[in-house]
Amino acid sequence: MRKGAGGLLVAVVWAAIGTAAADGEFYVPENPRYTIVASVVDSLRFTVDKTLRPCEKGHLASISSFVDPEAAIMGWHDFGYLEGPGWAANAAGGAYEIYTFGRFLGRKEWQDKALLILDHVLDCGFIDETTGFVTPYRLTPEGIAAKKPANPFCLNYKHNNDWLCPGSMAKVAYQLLIFADELDDGRRAPRMRAAAARCAEWLCANLPAVENGWFPRRITRQGELYRKSPDGGNDPFWQTSADGLFILQLWTGLTARGAADHRERITAKTEAFMGAGGIFGSINHDTYDAHENVAYAVAFRVLREVGRVLARPDIVQFARARCLAGLEQFKMREDRNGVATKGLLYMEKSWPTSYLWENAEAALAFFECAHDLRAADAAKSAALVRDGLTILRAAAKHHHGPHGFLTEGVDWSNHVSEKHHIDGAFYGDIKYTEPFLNNQHIAEPTLFYLKRLAATRVVEAEGGAKKTEWIDAEGNVLVALPAAR
DSSP: OEEEEEHHHHHHHHHHOOOOOOOOSOOOOTTTSOOOOHHHHHHHHHHHHEEEOOOOOOOOOESSSBBTTTTOOOTSSSSTTTTSSSSTOOOHHHHHHHHHHHHHTOOOHHEEEEEEHHHHHHHHBOOOOTOOOOOOOEEEEHHHHHHOOOSEESSSSSSSSSOHHHHHHHHHHHHHHHHTTOOOOHHHHHHHHHHHHHHHHHHHHHHOOTTSSSSSSSSSSSSSSSOOOOSSOOOTTTTGGGHHHHHHHHHHHHHHHTTTOOHHHHHHHHHHHHHHTTTOOSTTOOOOOSOHHHHHHHHHHHHHHHHHHOOOOHHHHHIIIIIIIGGGGGGGOOOBTBBBTTTTTBBBBBBOOOOOOHHHHHHHHHHHHHHHHHTOOOHHHHHHHHHHHHHHHHHHBBBBBBOBBBOOEEETTTTSOOGGGGGOSEEBBSSSSSSTTTTTHHHHHHHHHHHHEEEEEEEEGGGGGGEEEOOTTTTEEEEEESSOO
């Protein structure tokens, strides 16, 4: 048997600390009949089979950023008539996940479709390759027919051009950067890297300063500060949103690859973040809370890389002790109101629904830290692996319908009301999802686990063929694929 990096040590330590699911424990066992890999396959199947259509250039675009289990477009919602690379629409990040997981599974047809989604982002007007500016959204054909706009492109999910979120723009550029790492063609990858570098330059030239030294949550197209909320009121988190972490992530990613040198800016913003004890205000554009679960997860993931690029162990330690540890407050250790919430994180106190893209990001943070600590602290590494797997196993309980749909969120407190729940249940899963985000972001942490932390073994299958099995730390076979791949 060949173990993944550190896999044998983690497995031994996990066996020593036990795996029983005690009452009040943050733990969910694997379901061998429906593994975390099967869950990802269903989510990607839903996106690929039900939510794509050809765009005007023959590439693939999303039919909507908000659909139900039958992939019907929810035009009543702000996201319903939008598509593109922006925040909840997430076309570049979604294509990256489909491509990388499709390659792991040997599903070339998924890879081909992912590249067509990427080509839509690159070729259909979202990216200004001269200035680096990224326009996040475009109205779908249904949206154009309903609203008859002079220009179908828009800067925000409210379908207007009053403001944009610079952190979300940086996130798109970073997604292009890491996707380029996975491609070996000479056509797309150079364009993607250049687009990421130019976007970073646009941000450097146009971001206005804010009082606390961090990043503004929203700005205008001209680079002016925008302090209001999307609905017009004053936003109390105009300079304390963790969405700015994505700008830091982009600068760090470019610096790590030698494509630019943003060390001075990275240092200044990191010091502002750490000097404030961490900035964890809502990343989601429509929520307002000083402590959002995904803000802690993203903060760990970004500062982990910042510490490496700057050769600053103190930053990595802060990321672990303040950011990753901060996820503890959001853990649900029981099923609430008859809903399968055990093993999930709720979003924030002001909006306690458990949304699944945030949970996926937290799982990825746990796995990355587990990978870093596997030799230095095997017991801590094993505990982090257990937390990450628990989240993915808990998420796997929330698919609905025959097509693979994964709910956007688990509403155990009836925050969004029963009219938006599956079967009208008073407490339960929301009957909508964002195809490229909440529905499928579980792909990234699952693939990280399979490639970096799971054990593998080659066994003889029926007819003498060999297959490779990926095994978790409890001995569950998560997936088996032909060995000669």
